[in-house]
Amino acid sequence: MSTRPLKKILVKVSGEALAGDHSFGLEVKLLNIVATQLIEIANSGVQVAVVVGGGNIFRGMAVAAKGADRVVGDYMGMLSTVINALAIGDAVNQNGGKSKVFSNLDIPLVADNFTVRGARAAIEDGSIAVFGGGTGNPFFTTDTAAVLKAVELDCDAVIKATKVDGVYSEDPAINPDAERFDEISHDEVLRRGLRVMDMAAFAIARENNLPILVYALDSEGGLPAVLEGTARSTTIA
Template identity: 65%
Template sequence: MAPAYKRILLKVSGEALAGDNSFGIEPPFLQGIAKQIAEVASTGVQIAIVVGGGNIFRGMAGAADGTDRVTADLMGMLGTMINALALSNAISRQGVRSKPYSAVSMPSVADTFTAREAKSALEDGMVVVLGGGTGNPFFTTDTASTLRAIELECDVVLKGTKVDGVYSDDPMKNPDATRYDAISFEDVLRQDLRVMDTAAFALARDNRMPIIVYALNDESGLAGVLSGTARSTRVG
């Protein structure tokens, strides 16, 4: 059976790479995510990945501690590049070609992102891992995910979180919260549900880019999300 999507954008948070730790990269979690990605890529699905940097440095937290916001966000961008290099290398070790790109020019580390070159790499069967956020301060990696998905003409954005979809309330605090299998952009706004930050969500809504929210620790993994066997919520 043909895959449901030809090209996807996967958002991988820095916290996911930290695993059970509060800081850094935990190798078993890194390898587990890389294996899931490689398995899906081997089916012919083209995969672009945007990585966060919260396990290395979070710009907002740094700004709150006194670092000016622009400097703090630049530090966060460097953190995302550490993660991008680690994840790209881990995917390559799974036998699938992968290439890291940076939104910020650092030619000795990774090629600078352009949509043209990244599309070419995707069409050539590579998994592309995108670090550096949007390359600008004041924008989150959620916004970078939506922006890159639109630029690369992806079919969907997949956002892995700690919960298995979008709920009417925080399920960690309210056990009676309702989980949605599917919900429209309009209903997300009406109920003030926190799927992504405002800029990221507005980009997705205005460009009709669907978002699938799922739990990163689901046993069926990324393949289960794409096949519909894993619990998730489709926003669109």
């Protein structure tokens, strides 16, 4: 990846990561840590957008695998991402920052409908734009929503906050000896079949030469340290 400073980023926060050590819900302390880190980055002059998952509340694919309707399950999952987006937006405001929450689902009482024009105006005005509702369509993950919005907003990179500190050859929770990568190319990720994102999301990133940084949400120094290059992360470019 270019060594030039990142001026506009999209942070993808997984719902599971927001649950912290719990299997469900939101860990308020962690939510406030995320918010203050986003504010710190925004105050440094970097334009910030956020896409949040909903796996801490509901996973449509898991329910569909047990026989439920996949479309209904996916819409339920998208609603859970709106809850998380509202939580992040409010945490930013409560910690002295400025946020604007958008949704790809039409819920005007709680969030503005997403448009590229509106999102660009928000982040150019210094707000942290928080996106819920996935892509607004079933059968697409929030990873795809994150990459699509990063491309639409002309972001310099997607920063993916997860429960692990980078990309591994295998799940490190299953194989403690799995190889960890500091840097890896899009092509190498595909060749090795590494599960960084779903294939639709990753294909869009690769086609648009969009770098992806993967780090652990609870890493020391957090997002600011990742952007400074002092925290453990993997760069895919």
